[in-house]
Amino acid sequence: MMVTENELREIENGFIDIIDDGISASALAEQIERFKTGFPATSLERACTLNDGIYSIQSDEKDELLGHFEEAADGGRFTKFVPASGAATRMFKHLLARLNGEELSEKDTDMVQTFMDLLPIMPFYGDLQDVMNKAGVSIDEAYASNDYNLILKYLLTEQGLNYASKPKGLIPFHSYENGYRTPFEEHVAEAAAHIKDRMGRARLHFTVSPAHEQEIREHIEEAVAKYPECRFEVTFSKQSRKTDTVAVDMDNEVFRTDDGKILFRPAGHGALLDNLHKLRGDLVYLKNIDNVMPDRLKGATIEYKKLLGGLLVRIQAQIFECLNMLENHHCSEFEVAAVAIFAVSHLSMQMPANFAQMSLEDKVDMLRVRLSKPVRVCGMVKNEGEPGGGPFWVNGPDGFVTPQIVEKSQVDMDDSVQAGIVRKATHFNPVDLVCGMRNHRGEWYALKNFTDPETGFISSKSKDGRKLKAMELPGLWNGSMADWITIFVEVPLSTFSPVKTVNDLLKEDHRN
Known part of the structure; x- marks a missing residue:
């Protein structure tokens, strides 16, 4: 074609x-x-496991790492970056299906019933009551007559709270004595607790949808006002339309909408690499909008945020020391060997099979290139069946095996060997990263130079009731960071409690 x-x-x-x-x-x-050609499947070598690609922080090094973190935090080096442009539509998918009269699976039917049974304990129940009362409708009478659709109409549509069309970050998640908090408010609270500098400043950045930007700005302005001891510097950005990709139909012909226009679609969270680059941050925490804890459970989250940050500071300082040594004087064979050992033992790098036979100059040049990259330290939790990606050793096009975050959709699951590696995975990616964005000279890396464009993927979607193919760029923490220096660290499962469906708010982690 x-x-x-x-x-x-x-x-x-x-x-x-x-x-x-x-x-x-x-x-x-x-x-x-x-x-037409598609993307090649990722070639897995093996799953990363403890002491084979995943580092375990020892109790006797915590004080050192916390010290590194505090020094960097006091100096104002940290920023928090939260992709928050996603709508809550998927969160309410089973409820929308019920409201629209679609046929439900047994699982979805049970989820709808559980939600309706426990709706009164949801943090937004009071707002739902209020909006129905203002419309002259009694939620108690709707319950008594089992009129679930009436309740869902006021919860999900423009007739009431319109939650199905709101950004996920604006949905109430947690109840407190003085009201509730949304994910935006919980991220503000988390930032106040761990990235303030010595001047009391905390820097946050949210990516938002243009349609809801003003509402989000006003919401966050109210949220930060509750922390007078903290001076927040909050910035926003939108996903560039220049990163949109054209859609095609199932025959790979350009897809046209019912009014004859060519359809372009957002290219997934990988498009946010440009936003991350333009942030011009130094050390940047990256975390999803829906992975937040109430205050009573924030302890482990805050501790490991600091430990991951401290580990990045330590690793980055060691890398910079190596680069300065390689660049600033004539290195001896012993010094170059020491750098190579550090790269292999601490950075999960492979050296070429002929490394010992290479000239000293070639060794220095190769190590400088391999070490001159952005660095990320990624928290990994034990795999308990959550859908999503995980840490694997991946065969690269250059012949080296590197640690990568890989989604199941990137793997050829029809290949029994590759599928077997996926099944042996012990850990899961909760999207809990801290990134080093500058080099040893203090210059910002051009992040687009460290991606793997072959790790994008094609998914099936629909528009106007017709199927189409959509193309997504390499994921922000997958292929978009494929050529970064990557350190995987085990973090407690208690730091990870995402809300993918509204029923997740009924889990103990989210109930106060």
Whole structure:
């Protein structure tokens, strides 16, 4: 399937209608051809496990790591980056299906019933009562007559709270004596507890959807006002429309909406790499909007946030020392060997099979290139069946095996060997990262230079009742960070309690 010149011109013009500068015809042609060829499956070598790709912080080193963290925090080096542009639609998927009269699976039927049975303990129940009362509708009478659809209508649609169309970060998650908190408010509370500098400043950045930006700004302004002892510097960004990708139908023809327009779609969270780069941060924590704990359970989360940050500071200082030594004087064979041993034992790097036979100059050049990369320290929890990616040793195109975060969708599960490796995984990626964004000279890395473009993926979606194929860029913590120096660290399961469906709010972790 080849795209005609006229069609490319039309696609390019259509994209210019959406964004300021448009996108090149050649880039669009590459996208459309990629739908035909697909992306290669990731080649797993083995799962990362404790002491084989996953580091365990020992009790006797905690004080040292906390010291490194506190020094960096006092100096204002940390920022928190939270992707928060996602809508809550998926969170209410089973309830929307019930409201729309769709046929439900047995599991979804049970989830709907559980939700309705326990709705009164949800943090937003009072708001639901209020909006129904204002409309002259009694929630008690609706319950008595089993009119669940009436309740769901006021919960999910414009007739009431309209939660199905709100950003996930604005949905009440946790109840407190003086009200409730949303995920945005919990991230503010978490930041106040662990990244304040010596001047009392805490820096946060949220990626938001344009349609809800003003509402979110006002909400966070109210949230930070509750912490007068902390001076928050909160910034926002939106996912660039320039990263959108064209959609195709199931025959790889350009997809057109019912009104004849060419459809472009957001390219997944991998598109946020540009937002992360433009943040111009030094040490940046990255965490999903929906993985938040109430105050009573924040202890372990805060402790391990600090430990991960301290470990990054220590590792980064060691890398910088090595680079300064490699660059600033004539190294001896012994010094170069020491750097290589550090890279292998502390950074999970492989050296070439002929490393011993390489000239001293070639060894120095190779080590400088391998060490001159952004660094990330990633928390990993024990795998208890949550859907999502995990830590694996991956065979790279350069012949080296490196630690990577890999989603199941990237693996050829029809290959019995590869599927067997996935099944042996012991740990899960909770998206709990801290990233070193600068080099040893204090300059910001160009993050786009450290991605693996072959790790994007194609998914099936629908529009106007018709199926389509959508293309997503390499995930932000997957292929977009594939060429970073990566350290995996085991963190307690108690630091991870995401809310993927509204029923997750009924778990003990989220109930006060």
